[in-house]
Amino acid sequence: MEKFDRLAKRVGNFLECFAEISMAVFGLCLIGFVFVELWQLVKLSPLFAGHLTSFDPVLEKIITFFLLFEFLAMAAAAMQNHGHLAADFLISLGITALLRGLIAEHGTPTQNILTSLAILALIIGEILMHWQNNREHHDNK
Incomplete structure (x- = not known):
């Protein structure tokens, strides 16, 4: 063994x-x-x-x-x-990619709203992740 x-x-x-x-x-x-x-x-x-x-x-x-x-x-x-790779780095890449797509190719209003909601979801996810990390860091002190 x-x-x-x-x-x-x-x-x-x-x-x-x-x-x-x-x-x-x-x-x-x-x-x-x-x-x-x-x-x-x-x-x-x-x-x-x-x-x-x-x-x-x-x-x-x-x-x-x-x-x-x-x-x-x-x-x-x-x-x-x-x-x-850190999760926040990948989330930031996703936000950037969605924003680039939203700026470059204007789709139908429904597609634009869905893309905007996806960006919002990623931003909220990143905020929650940072909030949780700060909370854990504060609790460990």
Whole structure:
């Protein structure tokens, strides 16, 4: 049984190391994609292209840039915490994604209300989570 425990520990350490290396490679790829999107955004600007016929391609590139930037922030947070992400970080990403979708694509009024309610639910959830954490922290003193 002791041999199995040692083997399991080695396999676990290998997988943890592999996950951290993979996350670092993923982060480096994201940095490259962020710069590519930024360059494409600059090429669409009126100063570089000479004219701007439609805001749709520019808005699409901005949304893609910030989406990649959020993924990069998530990869950095995961690297700093050895693969773990805090719940409030993920809730904030969800709020940001829903807000971006609400701003970029105006759906039907029903879709807009449902998206707004989802944002409100996430905000209330984050407030309750922080309230509970502060309460537990205060009780432990």
